[in-house]
Amino acid sequence: MEDRHVVRRRQIWSKRGPWDTLYRQAYDYAIPHRRPGGDGQAKNQVDRIFDMTATMSSMHFAGSLQQDLFPSGQAPFTLQSGALARLKLGAGAVKLDRELEKVGSAMHPFFQTGDWDTSLHETCIDLGVGTGALLPIKGDAQNPVLFVSIPFDEIAIGIDMSGRTNLVSWKQDLEHQQVIDAFPDGKFPDGFKDVSKAGTVVTIYQDWVKLTGGNQFGWTFAAYIAEGVEPIAKSWSRTQPIAIPRYYRVPGEPYGRGPVLLALPSIKTLNKAQELALKAAAIQMLGIWGYRAGGTFNPDTVRVGPGEFWPMQSTGGILGPDVSRIDPASGRLDVASMIIGNLRDDIKMALFDNRIADKRGTPRSASEIVGQLRQKAETHIGAFGRLSNEIMPVIVPRVAEILYDAGFLSMPLNVDQFLIATSVQSPMQAAMNAGRLASIANYIEMVGAIAGPDSIGLYAHINKVLEKIGDDLQIDKSLIPTEEERADIEAKRQEQQLQLMAAGAMQEAAPQMIEQAMAE
Helix, strand or coil: CHHHHHHHHHHHHHHCHHHHHHHHHHHHHHCCCCCCCCCCCCCCHHHHCCCCHHHHHHHHHHHHHHHHHCCCCCCCEEEEECHHHHHHHHHHHHHHHHHHHHHHHHHHHHHCCCHHHHHHHHHHHHHHHCECCEEEEECCCCCCEEEEECCHHHEEEEECCCCCEEEEEEEEEEEHHHHHHHCCCCCCCCCCCCHHHCCCEEEEEEEEEECCCCCCCCEEEEEEECCCCCCCEEEEECCCCCECCECECCCCCCCCECHHHHCHHHHHHHHHHHHHHHHHHHHHHHCCEEECCCCCCCCCCCCCCCCCCCCCCCCCCCCCCCEEECCCCCCCHHHHHHHHHHHHHHHHHHCCCCCCCCCCCCCCCHHHHHHHHHHHHHHHHHHHHHHHHHCHHHHHHHHHHHHHHCCCCCCCCCCCCCCEEEEECCHHHHHHHHHHHHHHHHHHHHHHHHHCHHHHHHHCCHHHHHHHHHHHCCCCHHHCCCHHHHHHHHHHHHHHHHHHHHHHHHHHHHHHHHHHHHHC
């Protein structure tokens, strides 16, 4: 079993080779401070960057994507009845939703410690290139759940015949002591714990494999030292232990493509155009100079600067001056500025960098700003379905399993999207739901216009409509009255109306009662 697994792991790592080259170019030009491999011995890539548009916009994209998906300080999800449970329970699914929301609320504090936000932002940086990896792990008693954002250059992904992820391999170079601390109960080779090897570095593979066939389910974990066959540690989990989100994904490929990859041609062109423009500007400012060889002028000893004196034989005559400027100085920097400006706009548009620039002249109109924001939302929605399915539906069941094992949940949760589903809570999801709610509002408005306001109840279940609106606008169930509470509220309202009617009747009958009393 281990031999076949090692062979397959070696295959998926070898197939990752072409992606290394593609992703490395994106990192070199958009995130130059990060070098795949992490050895820190490569040449500083910042020296090759002549324009900061891509580097700034890529970081802005990561923050914007996190804000659109899971804003900091906000509950990132809620639990609700799945499609199959709603079909079977009917109206009773509302009660189940309220109970599941309480369970989800008990899990929210573990996503609000700051560890989730920082790890998610790091994952969003990798998502700008194409592929991210987010791993929930068991913590200690003070912090039961920790989140780790794994760099893309440290993972390899395997897929099954239908394109679904069924193997994830995490490759790291760690010191011997780090490995021992990570796996205190591990079965290490002889001599591995030798004190003399404490500072040496060893390659370790941590692999997650999905079980398939028969009654097998869940995921197995195994850690290997370098190319060893026998694992040093093994475990099993019922839920998928690691989330592998991809921004865009082409069918049949395990890795994704992000906006940085799509904008890479313009990023490289802008970088070269800026480099050439700077060289042209330097030539125009400093010039290209020629001098008469064999004379008294030596360019290796003179200093170029204001107030300097150069020794030379003559400054004119039949042979001309000893030193003269020979460049035509006719470069069109205005054309270069126009090309660079257009490329910058294209890169910002590709990375959804719609920040309002502080420019002189006529400001951008409100319709232009709204149009850009709408374009961003529509483009994000294209990738939002994938991101919402590959992050929270994986993270939430795994966190629930960790919390149950740690004793923070009283019962295990089978979050399978059929009986119990994960609903993403985010501004992007609310915007998508608002679009669907517009059709409901238009229908009720048309019913009122055609059949009359008093007949709306004949053609629409107002209670169900309002429940649907509350769900899609992500309103807490605790803020919406239940059916029993609505019945009590209605009874109290009718009682108040009867009291008001009785008081009104008494007020109208008071003059007659006074007249009768005076007549008597």
